[in-house]
Amino acid sequence: MRATARAQPNIALIKYWGKRDTNRNLPAVGSISMTLSELHTEMCVELDVSLDEDVLVVNGVENPGLRPRVQSCLDHVLGAGRSRARITSTSNFPVAAGLASSASAFAALVVAAAAAAGQSRTTAELAALAGQASGSAARSLYGGFVELRNRDDDIDVRSLRPGSEWPLSVVIAITTADAKPVGSGAAMEISRRTSPFYARWIDQQETDLADARNAIAARNFAQLAAVAEHNCLKMHSVMWASRPPIVYWNSVTLSCMRAVRELQAAGVGVFFTIDAGPQVKAVCLPDNELRVRDELASVAGVAEVMTSGLGDGAALVGAACPG
Ligand code: PMV
Numbered sequence: 001m002r003a004t005a006r007a008q009p010n011i012a013l014i015k016y017w018g019k020r021d022t023n024r025n026l027p028a029v030g031s032i033s034m035t036l037s038e039l040h041t042e043m044c045v046e047l048d049v050s051l052d053e054d055v056l057v058v059n060g061v062e063n064p065g066l067r068p069r070v071q072s073c074l075d076h077v078l079g080a081g082r083s084r085a086r087i088t089s090t091s092n093f094p095v096a097a098g099l100a101s102s103a104s105a106f107a108a109l110v111v112a113a114a115a116a117a118g119q120s121r122t123t124a125e126l127a128a129l130a131g132q133a134s135g136s137a138a139r140s141l142y143g144g145f146v147e148l149r150n151r152d153d154d155i156d157v158r159s160l161r162p163g164s165e166w167p168l169s170v171v172i173a174i175t176t177a178d179a180k181p182v183g184s185g186a187a188m189e190i191s192r193r194t195s196p197f198y199a200r201w202i203d204q205q206e207t208d209l210a211d212a213r214n215a216i217a218a219r220n221f222a223q224l225a226a227v228a229e230h231n232c233l234k235m236h237s238v239m240w241a242s243r244p245p246i247v248y249w250n251s252v253t254l255s256c257m258r259a260v261r262e263l264q265a266a267g268v269g270v271f272f273t274i275d276a277g278p279q280v281k282a283v284c285l286p287d288n289e290l291r292v293r294d295e296l297a298s299v300a301g302v303a304e305v306m307t308s309g310l311g312d313g314a315a316l317v318g319a320a321c322p323g
């Protein structure tokens with residue numbers, strides 16, 4: 001009745017922004033991401049009939065604020081009549097700050113919960129369950145380059161190619177460890193209702209997806225860089241034009257973007273992408289990782305720099321709970 005799973009966050013190259021069904025949390029657009037190797041969340045689920053209520057401990061501290069989302073995810077996996085659970089989550093990176101901690105958390109949660117209950121589910125089923133909790137979490141069930149497509153009233157997630165076939169590096173500049181001002185789910189709805197650019201964003205997504213899919217198939221870094229930066233800036237333009245505006249960046253975010261531009265001007269193969277938070281992720285060819293890392297670490301205001309390669313999808317790591 002106990003299992004622990006580990007999942008890695010993913011970085012979206014072609015972003016998901018907007019929902020077509022808020023009840024089932026179905027995305028309005030497809031997306032393409034890279035699953036990381038060095039950042040991870042471990043989630044232990046222990047089903048316990050003697051508990052009166054669920055207990056959630058995040059990085060050693062009880063967290064009643066995050067509990068409702070976790071409870072609803074457990075209800076989806078195990079059914080509403082399930083036993084109460086003790087859930088212990090540990091991440092080796094800042095949570096709720098635009099580093100896709102919800103992706104690794106919910107991907108690990110569905111794998112651990114299903115195993116704790118003795119269920120044998122397919123990866124596709126687990127991805128659909130994770131996606132109901134956090135759209136991007138569905139992609140962390142798979143490793144390497146991952147595409148999420150909309151299919152009828154569901155999603156279809158698959159790995160486009162393993163990271164070992166195109167081992168890119170990701171350098172993450174942490175510009176602040178503060179929690180983000182508004183969660184992505186609420187922010188997407190504000191954009192859908194109020195941003196004049198939202199409809200164009202939806203219309204153009206298929207073109208960007210095809211472009212990125214082709215770039216990954218051909219391992220064409222320049223092509224991937226161009227479409228990923230364009231898609232990222234387009235998503236943030238949709239947010240900025242929302243009412244109220246949704247601005248996740250800070251001045252250090254902009255300084256990091258300029259540092260990446262300067263590296264590009266010097267001929268270094270690197271591009272930036274930014275999700276629903278202020279952190280800048282610079283994707284580069286492995287040979288350039290040290291240079292990109294040094295450059296971003298020297299930007300005034302950068303608190304920390306982390307590096308990662310591409311990793312595997314969520315997996316069970318055992319029956320013991322950490323700590
Ligand atoms: O999965 P959510 O609800 O945290 O939304 C994630 C949205 C972005 O990170 C901004 C883009 C993406 O595709 O991951």
